[in-house]
Structures are given as structure tokens and as C-alpha cells.
Amino acid sequence: MVFGLRASVAGVAVTLISANQVMALTWREEPSLRPLFEKAGVDGTFVLLDERDRAWRGTNRQRAEQRFSPASTFKIPNSLIALSLGVVANVDQLIPYTGDPNPFMREWLEPMGMRGAIRVSNVPLYQELARRIGLARMQAAIQRLHYGNEQIGSNVTTFWLRGPLAISAIEQTQFLAGLAKRTLPFPAAAQQQVAEITRIDGGPGWSLHAKTGWQNAPGAGVGWWVGWVKRGDQVYPFALNIAMRGSADAPKREQLGRESLRALKIIPKPNR
Template identity: 40%
Template structure:
């Protein structure tokens, strides 16, 4: 078993790597001010569209896709039951972790850095160096966000997760492990609700911090559209779980989405490219991204 795979990954095809440089905090603040504070959310109306299940079946995985239009409130779920199942968030937790660190003053912005401790870790070689918040989020650097969580501390972390209404908000299992192998659980529906609140600036976080983290999630973009998201990968109880959670913007419309796929633990590595491919295909299928996105 390759331990680093069970922790977190942001390994994606080169074409899906974030295409745009991270905006400095000042630029992010301007963007947040332009969008304003919390905007009213349309009522969520959910419908089941099981057509996505054919893609999961073809890939030989158990999976669910949740897509919410932040413009109309329509929410599509491919499997109503699985959309409500809580799972370890794995590296998708780097999104709230970054927000909390910025809001609590643990990190001062995208360029805030932490020194590498010199310990060679099994995993992507990019992990074994100094990192900034921007590079650690891009490379999904586990040690960086573990140190961030330690600096935030249990009391502040617990309070923030409860304020965010983030899944079950349970930090049992250790301050630097609870999202990797501890008690924290969040469902695909809850992931979409969290991303919706992030985009609407409806979290108890400064709009500038929301805007900055959202920008740092950019995977690909071109005139007229953008694709933002964070991967996650973990294993427990004989299962491998893969995530991709984020936002898609096309023209005047924005969507929040969450893809979760599961296989037997022995097939974990197969989920690394598959979660990205399936999410892209489903976002294209439902009109949230153009065919060219991520290619």
C-alpha cells in the first residue's frame, strides 16, 4: 500500500493543471469587492438524473455526481442515496483549511510560505520543498496543510467548521489527521452547499479570502468559461474514495459540483485520473463547461 496515495493527491493530466497564475491578494480583494458580499441564493430544487450512472458503470466504479446551478437553484443528482453519504473529505478539505488559515491570520495570503522540514516523504517530488499557500494548494502538499491545521489549533478549527456547517464538523482523530483518517465526514450534497456558500460569500470569512481561495482552485479557463476544483483521495474499510469538488462558470452562469467515486481499496490508483475525466465529461454533458474544457 502506498501510504501517500491514501493521504492526498493533486496529480492530474498536464492539460488540466491550473492555467492561470494565482492573483495576488490585492487583485483577489478587488474581485471580491466587485462581486460584493453575500448574494441571495435561489431556492434549491433537486431532481434525479440517472443518465450519469452509465459513465460510472462503464468505468466500473460506484459513483455520484451533484451539480447545482447557482443561477437558477436547480440541483441535479445522479444517485439520490449516495449523494447523502458522508465520506472523509481527504484533500478537498484543503479548501476550508485555507480559508480558516487566512481568516485566523495563520497565513497572510497566497504567497505566505512555510519551510520544508527536510523530511523526504513518499509521494510527488513537488512536496519535498518549501511551499507557499498557492503552491501547496496546487500540489496538494499534505505536510503544509497539516502544519497549518496545527497552527490553527483544535479550538479554532472546531469553531470554524461548526460556523461553516461543514459536514459533521467532527475533528476527532487528531488535529493534523481528522480529514485524512479521522472522524470528519461530508456528503456530496454538503460539498456542493459549501462551495455554493463560498461563491456567494455566505461563509463567515472575509470576501477577499473567499475570492483568493476560489481563484487558487482554477484548473483551466478561457474566455467565456472557467473550471475550478480540488481533488481528494483516501481509503478506509477496504474502500478507495476519489473526489473532485469545485465550481464551473460559463457565460453568466455558475455551478457548484461534487463528484465522488468509490472502488475496492486495491484499485485506488485507478481513481487518480478517472475522477478528473468523469467530472469533466459530466460538466460538459450538463452544459456547465464547453467541450474544449480541460483538454
């Protein structure tokens, strides 16, 4: 389990505090990454937690340490909390649509389980899960996870979209490291189910788990792509965020994330 982060933009070393060790990690600026963001024409950061090298490897450290609304990347902990508390029996239990009759995406109107909902980023379904969890239990779970600033305010259906919850890219990698290794303080079976529904790609010896987020969609805001790569017995949690001007920048989240993972030789190049 990852308990906390101590970091300073001016300093060299940051500290990862785990259940059984205190590991000093350094920031390693990767020169191959910045040109990717410049070519895409966006301001952003990418960070990879490489525990073997005891380093965070990435670009734009100052932004990597800055907290933003998690937006739909919060569907990952929301899924874990809902499963752990038994508000849903499993990721395939159908949940009726309870949102606006004219939603942002028409796919949201159909009853679906979390497996389908996380793929289409069904905001109303996850708001329904949050209502079932309730404010007190949600607050306790967020504190138990030490997720970002741990602040959810008084509205259980909007705190990850409009604030006050906020998290940095570095903190995202800490949370995801625990989930990838099934060491968070929640049932291992629930963590396994969340890992299954976030798997989006893979091949011989590796798998990619990821989720997008877009604060203030469909307008200008912060775009996320976070997750981890499992390669053999190693896990590589990562987080990307960019300053998005609108819908034209939406595809750049995953595109830049995959390009960054390839540049760091974490995932293979696609077959032509």
C-alpha cells in the first residue's frame, strides 16, 4: 500500500512511503519525451514510476507534482470502493440509467455494469455508485487510499469532476502501483476485478491497463491518461495529463501516452 508523498519542485529526491519500506526516489527527466508534447502542440506531463531504478521517469516535473481534478480517472478508485463495500456484486451487475435524458453520450442510456461503463466513461452510472456508497463511506475510503488531497466536500456526485478532490500525476502513479500489485487496503478480489476491466491492450508477456479523464468536458480543461503496464513480474504505473483546449485534443491523451511508453521501451511498437 502507498501511504503518502513528500515532494519538492526545488529538490532532487522525493520519497515513496510504503507499508514496509521508505524508498528514496529521484526524478529523471527523459529527453525523448518533451519533443512528443511539442509536436502535439500541448502543454503536459508524463511520469512513469520505475521502482527497479528507484526513479520517477518523465517530463515536466513541475506539472507532474501539480494537483488537478482527477475527472474520469476517478472511475478506477470509484470501482474499487463500490466493489469493496458491496454496493454492486460484481463488475457485470446491471445498473439502470438515472441521469439526464439527453446525456453527453447516447451509449449511457442503456443499463450496464461497470465493465461496460468504464469503457464508455459513463458518468451518470458512476454518480449512482457514489450515491450508493454515500458521503461518509466515500470520504473514509478516500482517506484510507491517501488519494490526492483526500478532500471530497459535501456533494458525493461531483467532487471528482468539479472539486474539491485533486491529485497530481505522481500521486496517480503511487495509487496505481498499489492497485497493480494488489496491495491496497481493500479486498484483493475487488482489486483484481478493477484490473480486469481497465485492461485495454496487451500481447505476449505484457498487458496495458488505462483510463482517460477530461475535466470540464467538452470544453477546455485538463485531460488525463493513467494506468500501468504489467510486463512479466514488473509493473510500471504511469500518468499523463495535458492542458486541453477542446475536443480536438481529446485523442492526444492516449496517443501521447502510448508514444511515451514506447519511447521509454515499456511497450512494443505497433505492428505495421
